[in-house]
Amino acid sequence: MNKPALQGAGGRQATAAPFAIELRGISKAFGPVQANRDINFAVPMGTIHGIIGENGAGKSTLMSILYGFYKADAGQIFINGKQTAIPDSQSAIRAGIGMVFQHFKLVQNFTVLENVILGAEDGALLATSLTKARKVLMNLSSEYELDVHPDALVEDLSVGHQQRVEILKALYRQADILILDEPTGVLTPEEADHLFRILRGLRDQGKTIMLITHKLREIMETTDNVSVMRRGTMVGTVKTAETDPAALAELMVGRKVLLEVAKGPATPGKVVLSVHDLRVRDEHGVERLKGVSFDIRAGEILGIAGVAGNGQSQLLEALGGIARATGQITLNGVELPLSGSGANGRARRAAGIAHVPEDRQALGLIMDFPAWENVAFGYHTSPEYQKNALILDNAAIKAETVAKMERYDVRPPIPGLSAKSFSGGNQQKIVVAREIDRNPDLLLIGQPTRGVDIGAIEFIHKQIVALRDAGKAILLVSVELDEIMSLSDRIAVMFDGHIMGTADPKTTDERALGLLMAGIAGEAA
Amino acid sequence: MDKMPRWADVFLVPLISLTIAFLISGMVILGIGQNPVEAMRVMVTGALGSSYGWGYTLYYATNFMFTGLAVSVAFHASLFNIGCEGQATLGGLGVALVCLLIPWPHWSMALAAAMVASIAFGAAWAAIPAWLQAKRGSHIVITTIMFNFIAAALLNYILVNVLRPVGSMDPASARFPATTNLPELGAMLNAVGIPFAKGTPANISLLIALVCAVAVWVLLWHTKVGYEIRSFGKSQKAAQYAGINPVRITMVAMLISGGLAGMMAINTVQGEANRLLLNSVEGAGFIGIAVALMGRNHPFGVVLASLLFGFLYQGGAELALWTKIPRELITVIQGLVILFTGALDYMVRKPVEAMFVRFRGAR
Numbered sequence: 012m013n014k015p016a017l018q019g020a021g022g023r024q025a026t027a028a029p030f031a032i033e034l035r036g037i038s039k040a041f042g043p044v045q046a047n048r049d050i051n052f053a054v055p056m057g058t059i060h061g062i063i064g065e066n067g068a069g070k071s072t073l074m075s076i077l078y079g080f081y082k083a084d085a086g087q088i089f090i091n092g093k094q095t096a097i098p099d100s101q102s103a104i105r106a107g108i109g110m111v112f113q114h115f116k117l118v119q120n121f122t123v124l125e126n127v128i129l130g131a132e133d134g135a136l137l138a139t140s141l142t143k144a145r146k147v148l149m150n151l152s153s154e155y156e157l158d159v160h161p162d163a164l165v166e167d168l169s170v171g172h173q174q175r176v177e178i179l180k181a182l183y184r185q186a187d188i189l190i191l192d193e194p195t196g197v198l199t200p201e202e203a204d205h206l207f208r209i210l211r212g213l214r215d216q217g218k219t220i221m222l223i224t225h226k227l228r229e230i231m232e233t234t235d236n237v238s239v240m241r242r243g244t245m246v247g248t249v250k251t252a253e254t255d256p257a258a259l260a261e262l263m264v265g266r267k268v269l270l271e272v273a274k275g276p277a278t279p280g281k282v283v284l285s286v287h288d289l290r291v292r293d294e295h296g297v298e299r300l301k302g303v304s305f306d307i308r309a310g311e312i313l314g315i316a317g318v319a320g321n322g323q324s325q326l327l328e329a330l331g332g333i334a335r336a337t338g339q340i341t342l343n344g345v346e347l348p349l350s351g352s353g354a355n356g357r358a359r360r361a362a363g364i365a366h367v368p369e370d371r372q373a374l375g376l377i378m379d380f381p382a383w384e385n386v387a388f389g390y391h392t393s394p395e396y397q398k399n400a401l402i403l404d405n406a407a408i409k410a411e412t413v414a415k416m417e418r419y420d421v422r423p424p425i426p427g428l429s430a431k432s433f434s435g436g437n438q439q440k441i442v443v444a445r446e447i448d449r450n451p452d453l454l455l456i457g458q459p460t461r462g463v464d465i466g467a468i469e470f471i472h473k474q475i476v477a478l479r480d481a482g483k484a485i486l487l488v489s490v491e492l493d494e495i496m497s498l499s500d501r502i503a504v505m506f507d508g509h510i511m512g513t514a515d516p517k518t519t520d521e522r523a524l525g526l527l528m529a530g531i532a533g534e535a536a
Numbered sequence: 537m538d539k540m541p542r543w544a545d546v547f548l549v550p551l552i553s554l555t556i557a558f559l560i561s562g563m564v565i566l567g568i569g570q571n572p573v574e575a576m577r578v579m580v581t582g583a584l585g586s587s588y589g590w591g592y593t594l595y596y597a598t599n600f601m602f603t604g605l606a607v608s609v610a611f612h613a614s615l616f617n618i619g620c621e622g623q624a625t626l627g628g629l630g631v632a633l634v635c636l637l638i639p640w641p642h643w644s645m646a647l648a649a650a651m652v653a654s655i656a657f658g659a660a661w662a663a664i665p666a667w668l669q670a671k672r673g674s675h676i677v678i679t680t681i682m683f684n685f686i687a688a689a690l691l692n693y694i695l696v697n698v699l700r701p702v703g704s705m706d707p708a709s710a711r712f713p714a715t716t717n718l719p720e721l722g723a724m725l726n727a728v729g730i731p732f733a734k735g736t737p738a739n740i741s742l743l744i745a746l747v748c749a750v751a752v753w754v755l756l757w758h759t760k761v762g763y764e765i766r767s768f769g770k771s772q773k774a775a776q777y778a779g780i781n782p783v784r785i786t787m788v789a790m791l792i793s794g795g796l797a798g799m800m801a802i803n804t805v806q807g808e809a810n811r812l813l814l815n816s817v818e819g820a821g822f823i824g825i826a827v828a829l830m831g832r833n834h835p836f837g838v839v840l841a842s843l844l845f846g847f848l849y850q851g852g853a854e855l856a857l858w859t860k861i862p863r864e865l866i867t868v869i870q871g872l873v874i875l876f877t878g879a880l881d882y883m884v885r886k887p888v889e890a891m892f893v894r895f896r897g898a899r
Contacts, residue, residue: 333776357779366777374777377770384763389778391763402758 029092109181314499582854591736603824619680621821627798658798
């Protein structure tokens with residue numbers, strides 16, 4: 012199949028014009044792993060094209076090939092109908108491709124203007140470039156409703172504005188093709204809507220946009236066409252108007268997926284966790300959690316919504332015994348120490364708190380350890396893992412790992428394989444298996460499905476609901492509003508270290524939550 | 537999936553590195569107008585060709601086992617202990633005090649006491665940098681290096697002003713009583729009917745070093761403390777999540793490391809010299825770093841690497857004795873071995889990995 016699958020599916024423009032991007036037979040292998048296999052697809056000019064796929068499906072590899080970070084093993088790239096070699100990112104920029112990365116590449120203490128011309132200065136003297144750039148920037152900024160002041164310092168800008176600076180950078184380099192990698196992960200719903208307005212404006216001016224995401228809703232709302240990747244291959248390109256989320260999810264995973272979480276009504280019991288005026292300072296002495304109070308009852312999931320970086324991490328760390336805190340934490344009527352020797356992970360586990368950390372690779376796992384050693388991580392002092400006072404019972408840990416891998420469908424089920432060799436979803440399953448299997452009174456779970464593929468998301472959500480139905484208390488922290496809305500029995504929204512308000516997921520909507528996430532106290536409470 | 541089989545990682549890569557190091561050494565020898573084949577023959581026969589040579593090779597290897605294990609244990613906690621030199625120096629002081637101050641009826645009791653003293657002194661010398669690292673964040677590389685100098689100066693002072701017998705011009709302690717002398721390896725082997733040359737410095741400490749290697753292996757991979765040391769070494773943040781106390785693990789790892797380094801003194805001070813000399817450690821603390829690197833911080837790897845460096849030490853001495861090759865060239869050869877097996881490890885590892893990946897892909 013040499014012909015691109017999209018032939019004739021022209022989106023908004025006639026197909027007579029050459030494609031903005033056309034890939035033919037692109038393949039790329041990393042050692043034994045075939046990251047991209049014979050990828051063929053084309054993006055018509057002046058359209059928004061979605062690329063969707065599970066983690067590890069090869070989206071990022073493909074984009075890196077387009078931007079000159081990797082060299083394809085085979086295949087050709089056509090830009091505007093002309094075959095183009097892209098050996099490095101400079102060539103990509105010359106070919107008119109601009110990239111907005113998931114993690115911004117901005118100099119924090121430079122102004123917007125300085126950031127925009129960085130690497131694209133005209134000559135040795137800065138002043139001439141700056142004057143020229145200022146004019147261009149003002150035009151671009153007003154033309155596309157970007158609303159960024161050229162002299163503002165980047166560190167003073169909100170995340171949404173920083174992203175717009177990245178877009179400006181690409182436009183200043185005269186990009187006609189804009190690639191955005193998971194652009195909404197760090198945005199409030201409000202900021203995301205603004206971003207999509209900007210993108211539509213750019214499209215209407217004739218720019219071509221490629222949007223890489225795993226959020227089906229964004230694809231449905233924004234794109235003209237969508238390509239689905241699965242395990243390194245392009246499984247199909249369709250017009251967005253002619254498809255629906257369920258069909259896309261099935262294409263991504265290769266089987267039918269339950270997008271809604273099936274759960275019955277909660278039957279809350281007695282108060283398990285009571286938090287009063289909890290405060291945490293970070294290592295720079297800045298207060299990040301500024302007096303938070305709430306209760307969680309048995310058999311209840313409390314969801315903490317909020318844009319990343321508004322104190323949710325500190326809340327989890329204080330509860331999990333990692334960060335020092337002031338205030339009061341009471342578990343089953345017993346006050347827990349907040350600093351000193353009793354305030355550590357081991358003591359918290361002994362008290363009945365299990366913790367699935369937000370960053371499983373940095374906190375929850377030792378990536379170089381085999382799976383079985385990770386199954387004991389944090390519980391290595393438990394009596395069932397000891398052969399005698401001195402020696403660990405490695406055989407018992409391995410046997411338990413085999414059992415857990417079976418129960419939680421960890422693939423591949425090899426206890427001796429190092430944690431880093433598992434996919435993100437299976438790493439998370441190892442952590443979830445370790446923590447939930449302890450049958451804790453309180454489960455802290457942060458970003459349970461970040462970087463986890465759809466099939467595993469469904470499974471992890473089921474485990475969380477099952478634990479709730481077993482009468483345990485659960486604190487769920489997630490930046491995915493969909494996840495919070497579908498799992499939680501109650502929602503608390505955090506902003507700037509405070510709880511801005513609480514809401515009932517049955518009666519609230521994303522708009523109301525979005526206002527709270529942006530720090531605007533509203534009627535939702 | 538690992539990129540290459542374990543045997544290639546453990547044996548093939550070091551072997552290739554070693555071969556390259558020896559080839560370049562050969563070229564250097566050729567360059568100064570000597571015969572590299574002859575040099576190699578002298579080294580091999582001198583170090584391994586007779587039980588007399590083995591007696592010296594094993595003696596040096598014993599030193600490197602202790603210091604190599606010491607560096608490895610600290611390294612598993614992500615602590616770079618460059619202070620084995622100083623810790624071994626202090627261990628020697630402990631051994632000397634025990635042997636000189638207490639009249640021991642039998643060598644076995646003297647050995648037990650000397651071991652305790654050398655561990656205590658070595659560990660104590662490691663404890664201060666460890667405490668500074670754990671509590672104050674002072675970098676352990678800097679502090680342990682500084683403590684090497686302090687140890688050398690301290691020993692100098694004590695030997696000259698305290699332990700030097702009256703009337704002696706030599707900055708060394710008095711000879712230890714004969715009852716503290718350790719059994720020679722040769723005598724022990726002869727006793728069980730294995731012929732081995734007498735009068736070599738290898739002694740019972742070799743067996744203790746081997747026992748220590750097994751003990752370190754058990755510690756690291758079969759105990760809670762070892763698990764915590766390795767977890768802490770891989771990720772301090774994750775260790776904190778798991779409730780592992782960073783101060784405690786830093787202290788424990790460095791105390792074990794310092795104790796192992798200190799124990800080297802039973803081989804040199806009690807086993808060989810029978811008195812405390814000014815420079816009894818002779819750089820073994822630093823060789824321990826190379827040994828640990830080459831042994832991949834695994835106790836059994838350390839034992840093998842120690843034997844290699846024991847061979848280089850003894851073979852080098854023979855070379856200086858029987859050929860016109862200057863003594864300094866031995867340092868060159870040792871340096872090349874360290875360079876290729878340690879610092880330039882990736883240069884060999886990457887192509888070998890690529891080869892295995894291609895081979896696997898072809899199947």
